Amino acid sequence: MPVKSQFFVFEGIDGSGKTTVSKRVSEILNTKSIPNLWHREPTDSEFGKKIREFLQEKIKLNPEEQLKLFLSDREVSVNETILPSLKNGQSVVQDRYYFSTAAYQGRDEEHAADILYMNEDKGFPEPNRVYFLDLSPEEALERRATRGGNKEVFDEQLEQTRIYQNYLAILPESTIFVDATADLDEVVNFCVEDILNSFS
Template identity: 30%
Template sequence: MSTAPGLFVCFEGGDGAGKSTQVRLLAEALERAGRDVLVTRQPGGTPLGARIRELVLHGDHVSPRAEALLFAADKAHHVDELIRPALAGGRVVVIDRYTDSSIAYQGAGRDLGADEIRQLQHWAVGGLFPDLTVLLDVAPEVGRARRGDVHDRLESEADAFHAAVRQGFLDLAAREPDRYVVVDAALPPEEIHDRVMSRLADVLAGRP
């Protein structure tokens, strides 16, 4: 959990879960409440991150271990250059994907080992974790239908891969229930947003 003056909220989930919509709804609600909000995503968020994103999601074949290391490099740079300074300045950081995505996708989906990828990711971010992680739980077939005909390297993987990723996310949420809220991604967007706001209010009530 972040101990900086700001607030750190992360949205996680399989491809097609609706993270982008919920990131936008939360950012708009927080801005209406007078908060200074930084919206970002991983991979990406910085010029280096954008180049890594192009490599791992839209480039040619990348071996699983190289893929895991590239995602870790993106997070290390992103945290140092963008996230920590924003939190130190009292801003709210709302991010689309963070360490849990790598643990689920490379650890579970690529079968590299959740514990090994967790250690790598936690080292990369220097122990900086969100105050709240929203897991939008989506079945692989639902996510595939929502994505339509355009898929990046990870989205194009078979449903068995995405099923392993989904279970990887659920295992992470079960391991640290105080840091997560798990929401059915099939619910209407406004209902999901209401649940996120309710859980965030509980998080804020417990902060100094």
């Protein structure tokens, strides 16, 4: 069947499993003749590397500097990866997009909405589907504790609660909420089936 490239975005708070799920979904789609690229933001651009340093608490950035870096990194992401891939008939399965920036950098729901509009005003492409891996901040905290690894700047429970509430306020109505407490294979298969249906 002829396939028109599409743009799929996976969102969720830290510990929701979106990196693992989106990678698995991308791999399975490739085996089902849906050529696609798995991509993530922040990218490995100079801006993305600086963002990661901030997230790992190696450098300090004020909110304006954070936002500026995220927008600069997204311009690189869109112009060098997302748009060229879609144009070449390759779908994009992406871990985080501008909804993350709005949810994480937004002081509250209203500010998060402002950041979302700021991204939309820049003409960044809208995804065909947004999957939100829904996990409560409490469950996500438990997962991150079990997983171990380095502590990051937004790890505090209060921060994750703020981010979760921002997400609920700014995600588009068409967002597909996925129960992230379900078995991993179940979550992956649900997303794959939904994506395959979107092509038919």
